[in-house]
Amino acid sequence: MTTFDFDIAIIGGGPAGLIAAGQAAEKGAKVVLIEKNAELGKKLLLTGNGRCNVTNALFKTSELVREFGKGGSFLYSSLSRFGPQDIMNFFEERGVKLKVERGNRVFPVSDRSTDILSCLYGYLKEKKVNIYRDAQVINMIVRQNHIERLILRNKELTARRYILCTGGKSYPQTGSTGDGYRWATMMGHSVTPLLPSLVPIKVNNDWVKSVMGLSLKNVSISSFLEGQKKESRFGEMLFTHFGISGPIVMDMSQHLLELQKSGKVHVLIDLKPALDENKLDARLRRDFRKFSGRKLKNALNELLPQKLIPPIIDLSSLDPDKQVDHIDHGERLRLVSKLKGLPLDISGSLGFKWSIVTSGGIELKEIEPGTLKSKIIDNLYLAGEILDINGPTGGFNLQVCWTTGYIAGISAALSLY
Ligand SMILES: Cc1cc2nc3c(=O)[nH]c(=O)nc-3n(C[C@H](O)[C@H](O)[C@H](O)COP(=O)(O)OP(=O)(O)OC[C@H]3O[C@@H](n4cnc5c(N)ncnc54)[C@H](O)[C@@H]3O)c2cc1C
Incomplete structure (x- = not known):
């Protein structure tokens, strides 16, 4: 009989990997969480400007799924099993008090993302998860639709199940360098086109440099493709030395970059939307x-x-x-x-280096929505930003990680018995 080093190996110590590891161990599995950085959750610490917008207190699943566009229907059943209220209970029960701010955004009362990360650390310790830090997975050895082992920098490792939580390509300085996409493709998965999303936008108009740092509230911006009006957003924005940023610009960025593929894009800022x-x-x-x-x-x-x-x-x-x-x-x-x-002429974005999330990812049709198990590789599960799901700002993207990490962790563990 083959012996394995672990029941479950989880690659990537971001929010998806952290929750998956704890849940799998809670179900009795021998788990290892492998992270290439010296510390877990490097990106998690940056979230919400260091305050961590943990989730969005939009409790009706039917309304919540709308925020994820085409990824919403895939998420429906898992969000009903582990949604915003569940992750809020998870943290509150472990002593992290939460508060709900404007737009249902949920933050720790302390305004410190370190409290969220410490709570997750404590959880993994309590559930006896083995943690490998400074441990980069370099390759996966796959035979006949089955992962045989992982190659790390200095060793090899075997597990009965693997959960891939390596995140997207955004903010690569935090460790999210898109390694998982490469392996998934090598294993036969499809990856939909990857684009920076929730990203500051560059413009061609030189005058914006003169208003750099200016923040505008209660304005609306509308997008135009070859002069034809497309979408509008209302709220807060910011001028930067290269263009525009701030909540409504970030939320519109994916749409603007998609439009750019089809022609010339400009936006009009309505500085006085309340007055005709x-x-x-x-x-x-x-x-x-x-x-x-x-x-x-x-x-x-x-x-x-x-x-x-x-x-x-x-x-x-x-x-x-x-x-x-x-x-x-x-x-x-x-x-x-x-x-x-x-008027502002859009020239592009600041790219993955400064984008909050990556849009696109592992094709959802190739994953079972109820378990997050790959339909191609029989011992592989996937969770977090690596999936082709992303939402607007407001805590929605972390909720994807909590939900898919939770389901993948439990499903992988239950499949062992
Ligand atoms: C500045 C910023 C602010 C944000 N604020 C918010 C917010 O307030 N609310 C919200 O909902 N979302 C926010 N997001 C988005 C959110 O942080 C991400 O969607 C989320 O972190 C994705 O989690 P993940 O676990 O899928 O991947 P990641 O957090 O990217 O974690 C993946 C981990 O895998 C590791 N890894 C990668 N390759 C390997 C390898 N080969 N071997 C070993 N380990 C590997 C990486 O080092 C990394 O630690 C923010 C993002 C940024 C950049």
Whole structure:
């Protein structure tokens, strides 16, 4: 009879691997968690700007799945088994108090992602999971749709089941370098096209450098492909030295990059979405009466952040030194038009290096949704960002990891008996 070093070997010590390891060990399996970094959860520590947006308290599965687009139906049954309420209970029962903020975003009360990671460490210790750190898996030896063993830098290792949790390609500086995609392809899995998602966007317009650091609230942006309007978002955004970022831009980034494959893409920023053109024109007339005698460049302070005034005047082809009393109807309308549609030409993104998640991944049709088991390799399970599922900001992406890690861990363990 073949003897194995472990029942289950889990590759990748991010959120998916951590929860999978604990769950598998809780079901009685002898588990090893293999991580190439010196520490587990390097990316987890960066989440939510170091505060960790653990999940989203959207408790109705039917509403939750909509956030994951085409990946939503795949996730339906597993989210019903282990959804946001379950991961919140998991942490709360282990002493990490949580709070719900705007947009149902859940954070630890301490605002420290280290508390989430420490809790998971404690859990693995309690369940006696073997942890290999500084241990890079270099290859997998596969024979007849079956993984025989793993090749690490200094040793080989065998297990009865393997769970692949190596994450995506985003923020490779944290260890997520896309190794899992390479092995999955080698084993016969398909990988859908990989794109940076939730990523800052680069633009061709030089003037944005002059407003770098400016954050705008309650604005809307709309995307256009070859002049045709596509989608809009409302909320908060930020100008950077290379382009635009912030919540609504990040959430729209995947869509913008997809559009770019088909042609020229630009966005229009509506700086005053609550006012239609007529109301905005009336507002300008009121301001110009109030600031009678002033130059245009000194008469827009109540309407716009200071930094935005010069580029808006310039883009409207107006003279900043002209007295507001002499601005005519046509000139005012040019101003209104730019305030309602500040144009930016999209040139690309900051790429995987700065993208929060990777869109695309292992083809879901090749994985059993109820167990996360590969339909191609008989002793392989997959969980986390490596799958072709991603959601918007707000805790949804970590929830994918908790849910799929939990199901993969339990299913792999139960398949042993
Ligand atoms: C800056 C930032 C902020 C984020 N904030 C949030 C947030 O607040 N809320 C949210 O929901 N999501 C957030 N995300 C997304 C979330 O962090 C990821 O979706 C999540 O970490 C993916 O988990 P994972 O376990 O699938 O993979 P990862 O976290 O990427 O972990 C994979 C692990 O596998 C290891 N590994 C890779 N290859 C090998 C190998 N060959 N051998 C051994 N080990 C290997 C890596 O070192 C890594 O530790 C954020 C992402 C970033 C970059």
